Amino acid sequence: MRVAIIGAGKMGRWFTKFFKEEGYSVIVSSRTREKLLALKDEFGVEMAESNVAAIEGADRVLLCVPLENLEAVLEEISSHIRSKQVVMDICSIKEIPVNLLHKYVKKGIVLGTHPVFGPGAKSIEGQNYVLTPINDKEMKFAKKFGTWLEEKGAKVVITSPRDHDELMSVVLGFPHFLGLVVGDTLLNYSNFVEAKDVAGASYRLLLTLAEAVASEETGFYSNLQMSLPEVEKIEGLFLEKVEEWLELVRRKDCSGFSSKMEQVKKRLKELDPDYERYYEVMYRLLDDS
Numbered sequence: 289m290r291v292a293i294i295g296a297g298k299m300g301r302w303f304t305k306f307f308k309e310e311g312y313s314v315i316v317s318s319r320t321r322e323k324l325l326a327l328k329d330e331f332g333v334e335m336a337e338s339n340v341a342a343i344e345g346a347d348r349v350l351l352c353v354p355l356e357n358l359e360a361v362l363e364e365i366s367s368h369i370r371s372k373q374v375v376m377d378i379c380s381i382k383e384i385p386v387n388l389l390h391k392y393v394k395k396g397i398v399l400g401t402h403p404v405f406g407p408g409a410k411s412i413e414g415q416n417y418v419l420t421p422i423n424d425k426e427m428k429f430a431k432k433f434g435t436w437l438e439e440k441g442a443k444v445v446i447t448s449p450r451d452h453d454e455l456m457s458v459v460l461g462f463p464h465f466l467g468l469v470v471g472d473t474l475l476n477y478s479n480f481v482e483a484k485d486v487a488g489a490s491y492r493l494l495l496t497l498a499e500a501v502a503s504e505e506t507g508f509y510s511n512l513q514m515s516l517p518e519v520e521k522i523e524g525l526f527l528e529k530v531e532e533w534l535e536l537v538r539r540k541d542c543s544g545f546s547s548k549m550e551q552v553k554k555r556l557k558e559l560d561p562d563y564e565r566y567y568e569v570m571y572r573l574l575d576d577s
């Protein structure tokens with residue numbers, strides 16, 4: 289099996305290593321030659337002279353470029369794709385890329401995928417991986433590829449591009465937004481770093497979230513905020529909730545606050561089977577960070 293990886297950035301590097309370790313023949317193309325040379329030196333993979341040259345003879349093509357470059361890459365390679373090849377993107381949103389894959393790839397199979405982990409992931413084990421087929425042919429391949437990923441330890445979810453993007457508004461967009469707003473707020477307190485010395489797990493978790501999000505690439509995170517379909521709605525709702533809770537604090541309404549907290553507690557307990565394990569999960573997250 290030969291895999292062509294287009295884009296030698298952070299995720300391109302991760303997948304180069306992954307497929308190479310799986311024993312695949314890997315060829316990589318990218319815009320910046322130095323990045324290709326680095327991958328060749330590190331993993332002994334082949335470097336292609338162009339994106340078109342990379343896909344020639346490849347069974348699978350993995351597009352590891354940012355969303356804003358995806359259309360240009362597809363336009364460049366589309367007429368060279370053969371009927372037996374599988375072309376997959378890994379963009380963190382799915383509706384726009386899947387439409388682009390269908391617009392440009394007329395032969396072969398396409399599949400929208402989203403590895404829901406970053407380049408820091410040590411292995412695929414335990415990682416979530418979403419596949420978004422939109423017809424029977426893609427579903428057949430998604431099941432086969434999903435089974436292979438599961439054998440490697442990934443947790444695979446198959447869903448539609450739209451449902452994926454709505455879910456990502458909650459699982460990516462909202463926590464990113466929250467982390468940035470929390471960081472922006474804490475910066476107004478000159479002793480927010482020293483506060484760690486006296487802090488318990490909740491503050492450390494909050495600061496870790498803020499720092500983890502702020503350390504990421506601004507372009508990638510801004511694009512996600514602007515592209516996820518439900519994110520504005522969730523963040524607007526959050527603002528309303530902040531006002532509701534703050535009003536109770538302003539009014540010094542202790543019983544109102546307690547009863548609102550009681551309702552949240554009850555609903556979380558009813559809806560989340562993991563509710564009782566929050567303590568264990570929180571400390572595990574802190575230990576891993």
Ligand SMILES: NC(=O)c1ccc[n+]([C@@H]2O[C@H](COP(=O)([O-])OP(=O)(O)OC[C@H]3O[C@@H](n4cnc5c(N)ncnc54)[C@H](OP(=O)(O)O)[C@@H]3O)[C@@H](O)[C@H]2O)c1
Pocket residue numbers: 294295296297298299300317318319320323339352353354355357360361378379380381402403404405406407
């Ligand atoms: N980072 C994450 O945590 C993460 C997680 C899951 C999925 N993803 C998805 O993975 C994709 C890549 O993300 P990343 O973090 O790896 O980005 P990245 O580090 O910026 O890497 C993107 C690479 O694509 C190359 N590229 C851009 N246009 C190209 C073209 N026309 N031809 C060939 N190569 C081209 C870039 O070249 P240059 O080096 O010349 O700029 C760069 O090396 C994105 O779609 C993102 O949504 C990212």
